[in-house]
Amino acid sequence: MQLLRPRPLGILVVILGAVVIMLLDAAGFMTPVNGVIHDAARPFATALTELRVGVSDVVNTARDLRTLRRRNAELEALVERLTVENLQLSEIATENEQLRRFFEFAQANPTYDLRGGQIIARVIGGRANPLVAALDIDLGREHGIEQGMPVVTDRGLVGRVSEVYPQSSEILLLTDSTSAINVMTQASRAPGVLRGRTGKLPLMDYIPPDVEVSPGEIVITSGLGRDFPKGLVVGQVVQVLQNDNRPFQQAVVRPTVNFNRLELVLIVTNFLPESELDETAENGDESLAAPAADTTP
Amino acid sequence: MRHLSAILLLLPIALFLAAMQATLAGRIQLLGGQPNFLLIALVLLTMAGGRRAALLPALVLAPLVDSLAGLPLGASVAPMLAVIYLAGLGERALFGARLGWPMFITLVATVVADAILMFELSLLGRDFSWLDAFLRITLPGAALNAALIFVLYLPIDYWRASRSPL
Numbered sequence: 001m002q003l004l005r006p007r008p009l010g011i012l013v014v015i016l017g018a019v020v021i022m023l024l025d026a027a028g029f030m031t032p033v034n035g036v037i038h039d040a041a042r043p044f045a046t047a048l049t050e051l052r053v054g055v056s057d058v059v060n061t062a063r064d065l066r067t068l069r070r071r072n073a074e075l076e077a078l079v080e081r082l083t084v085e086n087l088q089l090s091e092i093a094t095e096n097e098q099l100r101r102f103f104e105f106a107q108a109n110p111t112y113d114l115r116g117g118q119i120i121a122r123v124i125g126g127r128a129n130p131l132v133a134a135l136d137i138d139l140g141r142e143h144g145i146e147q148g149m150p151v152v153t154d155r156g157l158v159g160r161v162s163e164v165y166p167q168s169s170e171i172l173l174l175t176d177s178t179s180a181i182n183v184m185t186q187a188s189r190a191p192g193v194l195r196g197r198t199g200k201l202p203l204m205d206y207i208p209p210d211v212e213v214s215p216g217e218i219v220i221t222s223g224l225g226r227d228f229p230k231g232l233v234v235g236q237v238v239q240v241l242q243n244d245n246r247p248f249q250q251a252v253v254r255p256t257v258n259f260n261r262l263e264l265v266l267i268v269t270n271f272l273p274e275s276e277l278d279e280t281a282e283n284g285d286e287s288l289a290a291p292a293a294d295t296t297p
Numbered sequence: 298m299r300h301l302s303a304i305l306l307l308l309p310i311a312l313f314l315a316a317m318q319a320t321l322a323g324r325i326q327l328l329g330g331q332p333n334f335l336l337i338a339l340v341l342l343t344m345a346g347g348r349r350a351a352l353l354p355a356l357v358l359a360p361l362v363d364s365l366a367g368l369p370l371g372a373s374v375a376p377m378l379a380v381i382y383l384a385g386l387g388e389r390a391l392f393g394a395r396l397g398w399p400m401f402i403t404l405v406a407t408v409v410a411d412a413i414l415m416f417e418l419s420l421l422g423r424d425f426s427w428l429d430a431f432l433r434i435t436l437p438g439a440a441l442n443a444a445l446i447f448v449l450y451l452p453i454d455y456w457r458a459s460r461s462p463l
């Protein structure tokens with residue numbers, strides 16, 4: 001128990017150790033450890049997610065029942081019988097509805113090779129820590145997921161795969177403060193870079209001053225830099241910021257995806273950003289590079 | 298050997314708590330902030346069993362939560378040590394005397410822990426608006442943590458009192 005006594009020297013050693021581990025992690029040396037932790041926590045996360053969805057279904061159903069009883073007293077018995085079925089079917093129905101929308105999205109974008117993944121965890125205004133906007137999904141390297149792949153839903157862009165573990169992956173949301181995406185406004189074709197901000201809506205920066213951007217305009221990926229496929233809906237301009245001291249305009253963008261309600265996402269598996277393609281080419285692996293090139297809009 | 302067996306016993310609980318933080322915390326939101334189950338657990342553990350009792354769980358739990366939260370591995374260690382230190386202030390004299398104390402300590406500990414974490418993340422190159430993060434994330438999160446302490450403190454205080462010799 002000696003070791004566990006909180007003595008100043010011991011605490012200092014622990015903090016230094018933590019700093020060393022942090023630096024190793026930042027340099028990418030701790031990815032295998034992260035992978036082991038993610039895989040070990042996966043059953044717990046999946047079980048808790050299912051429990052949460054179940055409880056949510058029960059609460060929602062109970063709320064519906066109250067309304068139905070008040071308005072349709074004569075149908076009370078029927079509602080109670082249907083509620084049992086509803087409990088079993090509501091989750092399937094919700095999932096089917098979402099999958100149907102995903103299918104329509106896939107049909108509308110035939111060049112993307114899409115793969116579905118169920119989210120098992122989430123971060124800030126998201127997942128475990130509000131300072132980092134990231135999500136875990138239950139698909140990993142074993143399912144063909146690669147770092148940098150775009151992640152979307154039928155409502156628009158979610159982010160990109162930032163870390164890949166054997167059976168799970170981490171998605172960096174477009175709202176994270178380290179995220180920067182080349183975008184443009186759909187109507188005025190104004191280019192810019194969308195940056196995430198901690199605790200605030202993302203900001204579209206570097207908009208040329210001579211282009212008129214209006215609130216309500218849709219923002220889409222521009223495809224510049226090949227970090228994302230062109231034309232993915234990102235959000236909507238809610239405010240345009242102009243300042244005489246700045247050479248560029250800025251716009252506050254509200255993402256079309258509700259990150260607090262994400263349950264299913266799609267991963268565009270045949271698109272890799274330019275940087276990842278370079279790495280792939282350096283490693284002599286052309287299997288991913290070839291299909292990714294086909295998706296160039 | 299005792300440490301190893303303690304860690305092995307702690308791991309499933311730690312994984313469960315880390316997964317809970319990763320899956321449920323984001324669903325309990327107040328004005329953009331969310332609860333920090335790890336911090337709450339450590340505050341309660343420190344108040345119930347002293348700083349020493351909370352040290353090993355903190356060192357096991359913090360990296361697990363970091364990994365699942367997308368934070369750099371080890372980033373939560375220093376903030377959680379600060380939490381344990383703060384929660385240990387007056388642990389014997391004040392536990393059971395006033396409910397306001399643990400709530401106040403939780404508020405302060407959340408602010409301190411978030412400040413240390415943001416400082417670490419800034420050093421690693423993450424760009425923050427400290428004021429925004431404080432107003433929109435830390436303060437609501439601190440309020441939620443304190444509210445949860447309010448709910449959890451009384452049963453744990455009762456349990457602790459029942460174990461104490463008269």
